[in-house]
Amino acid sequence: MPNLRSPVHRVDPRAVRWWTLRGLCSAGLVLVVLLLVAWLWEPARGWLVAPIVLVAAWTAARALVEPRWRYAVHRWETTDEAVYGLTGWVVREWRVAPLSRVQTVDAVRGPLEQLLGLATLRVTTASSSGAINIVGLDKDVAEQVAERLTLVVEQVPGDAT
Incomplete structure (x- = not known):
């Protein structure tokens, strides 16, 4: 846990x-x-x-x-067990997604993010709360974390439902 x-x-x-x-x-x-x-x-x-x-x-x-x-609030972390995200400015949301619930991992880059060399790491889970979006990451960091999470999730038993 x-x-x-x-x-x-x-x-x-x-x-x-x-x-x-x-x-x-x-x-x-x-x-x-x-x-x-x-x-x-x-x-x-x-x-x-x-x-x-x-x-x-x-x-x-x-x-x-x-x-x-x-910037003062947003935090993120990934481990071999879960993805953690803390977001918000008026309403703060702290979310944890166990890797056994992860369905997809994507690095997404909108036009402004591309201009600034940033990306959003989107971790889609089997939760009704939707994906965990870790915004404002360096594009290379987002890609590396997405690749690493994809490899780790493949090793986690279960069907992510």
Whole structure:
């Protein structure tokens, strides 16, 4: 039985840039649209002030607070018995997946992750809670861990159901 402690590895420091860019791309896009509407449609300016202020505050939180907070929280670890993940910034999730429950192991790289040399390690299990996603890993580390876990999981008895 795995012991209940925090995983030992931090994600790659470049993950802070990735989370910052994601925050700017999502919340920042909404802010740009609101500002554009206010600039082009003069009658809307008065009632758009409050939404613009709220979205600007949310964008600042997503770009300045969330990435650093996530970096402080996110941890991961793999052993010959289990995969551990600790994630979140508002709601924290601590998950352990015994290797006997692992069905697939993938290294996934979205466009921003590719740009920054990062990857997400996705460990799919037989759990109804879904996969454990370890985000913000160096792409080479993610590939090495995926290969190692695949080899270890092949040796674990059971059918992962």
